[in-house]
Amino acid sequence: MTVTLDLAFFQRFLDRATRVVVAEAARLTELDAAIGDADHGANLKRGFTSAADALAADPPATPGALLTAVGAHLTNTVGGASGPLYGTVLRRMGKILGEDPVVEPATLGRALAAAVASVRRLGDSAPGDKTMVDALQPAADAYAEALGGGDVTAALDAAAHAARAGAEATIPLRARRGRASYLGERSIGHQDPGATSSALLVTALYEATDPALCAVAPEAEAKAEAEAAAATGAEAERPAGRVGVVLVSHSREVAESTAALARALVGTGDPAPVAPAGGLPDGAIGTNAELVRRAVKDADRGAGVVVLCDMGSAVLTVRTLLAEKELEGTHIADAPFVEGAVAAVVTASAGGDLEAVLAATADARTYRKL
Numbered sequence: 001m002t003v004t005l006d007l008a009f010f011q012r013f014l015d016r017a018t019r020v021v022v023a024e025a026a027r028l029t030e031l032d033a034a035i036g037d038a039d040h041g042a043n044l045k046r047g048f049t050s051a052a053d054a055l056a057a058d059p060p061a062t063p064g065a066l067l068t069a070v071g072a073h074l075t076n077t078v079g080g081a082s083g084p085l086y087g088t089v090l091r092r093m094g095k096i097l098g099e100d101p102v103v104e105p106a107t108l109g110r111a112l113a114a115a116v117a118s119v120r121r122l123g124d125s126a127p128g129d130k131t132m133v134d135a136l137q138p139a140a141d142a143y144a145e146a147l148g149g150g151d152v153t154a155a156l157d158a159a160a161h162a163a164r165a166g167a168e169a170t171i172p173l174r175a176r177r178g179r180a181s182y183l184g185e186r187s188i189g190h191q192d193p194g195a196t197s198s199a200l201l202v203t204a205l206y207e208a209t210d211p212a213l214c215a216v217a218p219e220a221e222a223k224a225e226a227e228a229a230a231a232t233g234a235e236a237e238r239p240a241g242r243v244g245v246v247l248v249s250h251s252r253e254v255a256e257s258t259a260a261l262a263r264a265l266v267g268t269g270d271p272a273p274v275a276p277a278g279g280l281p282d283g284a285i286g287t288n289a290e291l292v293r294r295a296v297k298d299a300d301r302g303a304g305v306v307v308l309c310d311m312g313s314a315v316l317t318v319r320t321l322l323a324e325k326e327l328e329g330t331h332i333a334d335a336p337f338v339e340g341a342v343a344a345v346v347t348a349s350a351g352g353d354l355e356a357v358l359a360a361t362a363d364a365r366t367y368r369k370l
């Protein structure tokens with residue numbers, strides 16, 4: 001069967017991708033609950049349904065315009081790291097497809113390769129880091145290799161197989177990028193949510209080759225939705241006695257708002273104990289040993305306490321209290337304040353022990369911004 005890569009093809013891709021993301025949202029969120037913050041499915045569902053609605057209201061004229069518009073929507077609406085990453089994938093593809101009403105199979109190959117290169121650049125990620133790149137890179141490679149035979153359907157089928165195999169191959173990997181990297185060794189044994197959604201999206205691209213494949217029986221869809229709802233309703237097990245986190249800043253507002261940020265990013269709505277110790281008792285700028293002692297007591301649930309400090313007197317006060325053996329079971333993290341606080345609270349909330357929480361804060365020191 002010869003497939004024409006025209007606007008109708010890419011519209012089928014968007015329809016199929018949206019449908020699959022909605023049907024699989026609970027599974028993606030469940031995967032993200034194991035090694036992230038339990039929002040990947042919800043993030044993509046919001047992004048794809050909003051993109052599909054917007055494009056239905058204002059239909060694009062070319063395949064390139066369609067992918068560019070979906071990409072812009074994902075960047076704006078997804079919320080998590082996957083938003084700008086998938087946004088980049090689709091906008092880059094859209095740019096390479098240009099204004100052509102019908103895309104040449106080789107051009108689609110160039111677009112896939114360029115999209116993977118740009119996501120790797122943006123995320124500073126490579127195959128083996130346990131991210132979406134582990135599904136996307138093999139998909140782009142398999143497409144290029146299989147297209148040698150000239151059959152675009154076979155090439156997309158090969159890409160979809162490679163993406164699914166790549167996603168499964170993330171299970172034994174240790175995450176080196178994204179939120180899952182906070183868990184260090186504990187990320188091993190779980191499939192990466194972004195690699196899983198990438199495999200679904202590449203599969204949707206293959207399914208767009210055949211309108212019949214895109215048609216889903218209403219009963220199957222209803223069943224998937226019922227299963228999805230049941231999975232979301234299941235109560236996650238929360239271990240008792242989690243590691244506590246104390247945030248010592250010169251400013252009361254900085255300590256309190258960093259605590260609020262870290263709690264908000266936990267996503268499951270059940271953060272580990274976080275106690276801010278900011279400023280002086282009268283609200284002025286500085287560090288106060290008594291406020292630090294009180295915060296450590298507040299955060300201590302018997303599993304240890306990790307303290308994040310901003311600088312200068314905050315560090316010195318905590319180190320002095322530790323040297324005087326005043327704060328039993330308490331450890332200072334050698335990490336940047338905000339990133340370290342988020343890494344610590346997310347890891348502690350997921351049930352990580354003291355060692356895991358300290359390792360997550362140490363990793364936060366390596367997050368490059370350029």
Ligand code: ADP
Nearest residue numbers: 040080081082123125131132177178193194195
């Ligand atoms: P967040 O992690 O902000 O909650 P999502 O849960 O929506 O965002 O997406 C998580 C997925 O994003 C991960 O499973 C991973 O595949 C992907 N990801 C995160 N950071 C990176 C990165 N630096 N490079 C490539 N992919 C990444």
Ligand code: MG
Nearest residue numbers: 036037039040
């Ligand atoms: Mg997430």
